[in-house]
Amino acid sequence: MTNAESAMSQEYKDALESLLFQLADDDFMYAYRGSEWLGLAPHIEADIAFSSISQDTMGHAAMYYQLLEDLGAGKADHLAHFRPSEDRKNSILLERVNGEGYYMETPHYDWAYAVVRSVFYTYAKKVKLDSLRESAYLPLADVALKVRMELYYHKMHWDIWFKQLLNSTDVAKKKMNDAIQLVLADFGDVFSFGSHKQAIEKNGLIASEEELKDKWSKLIAPLFQSVQMTTPIIPEPSDKNGRNGKHTSDLEKGLATLSEVNKVDSAAVW
Numbered sequence: 001m002t003n004a005e006s007a008m009s010q011e012y013k014d015a016l017e018s019l020l021f022q023l024a025d026d027d028f029m030y031a032y033r034g035s036e037w038l039g040l041a042p043h044i045e046a047d048i049a050f051s052s053i054s055q056d057t058m059g060h061a062a063m064y065y066q067l068l069e070d071l072g073a074g075k076a077d078h079l080a081h082f083r084p085s086e087d088r089k090n091s092i093l094l095e096r097v098n099g100e101g102y103y104m105e106t107p108h109y110d111w112a113y114a115v116v117r118s119v120f121y122t123y124a125k126k127v128k129l130d131s132l133r134e135s136a137y138l139p140l141a142d143v144a145l146k147v148r149m150e151l152y153y154h155k156m157h158w159d160i161w162f163k164q165l166l167n168s169t170d171v172a173k174k175k176m177n178d179a180i181q182l183v184l185a186d187f188g189d190v191f192s193f194g195s196h197k198q199a200i201e202k203n204g205l206i207a208s209e210e211e212l213k214d215k216w217s218k219l220i221a222p223l224f225q226s227v228q229m230t231t232p233i234i235p236e237p238s239d240k241n242g243r244n245g246k247h248t249s250d251l252e253k254g255l256a257t258l259s260e261v262n263k264v265d266s267a268a269v270w
Contacts, residue, residue: 015203017073018193018200021064023128024079026090026091026094027057027058027064028061029095030121031057031058034050034051038051040107042111053118060147063143081258091189091242092248098110098113115158116180119158119161119162123220126155128206129144130148140205167227188235188238189242191209191216194244195244217231
């Protein structure tokens, strides 16, 4: 343990670990759901791009889990693969399935939903990273700078898809509008810090929930204006707040599939 770590108050450490788990678990589940599109995206360019984005995002999760390991929370591999669903702090939005069916059998996934979820989450991730560059915890600020460089290309990719589909056929527009409503229904906890809200904000680890929400709305407004739509209003978190370990059955099933290889050989490097 370093001198800086030993000087942390318990409140500070608990708040820091909670925030890191939120960041790590969000990216971990988003990357997994993205990986399920391998071979199923509308065309080869989209397939390669989504695979690359998912790989980048899993790398981001790994960096956050490593920060947690450095704090003594456990081994990064264990934190990623072996924690039960009730210990996870990811947003409900990121654990949702891509659609009906199962990847290896008869997937009937919703590309409009994938695009909208990716747009909403990527913009949320950007405003968080912009704030994390000024985090009171310098190792987290350093990681935020590295992650932010890759996010620029992710955002550009999803912006293009969002505009193309909402300027396409009536069928595409309906699917996109339906997807927006589905994503909004689960978007309430994306900017929530859960039960550690006060300590996370007080210790200067990241901007407040309210400030992040406001920046997200302002950042995404031009995108909605470009397709002649009103910027959506972020709902309040529901009783199912992933930051407090309250999840859907989608998460438990996803974790079982995602971690099955690691459980066969837990000594392997992921």
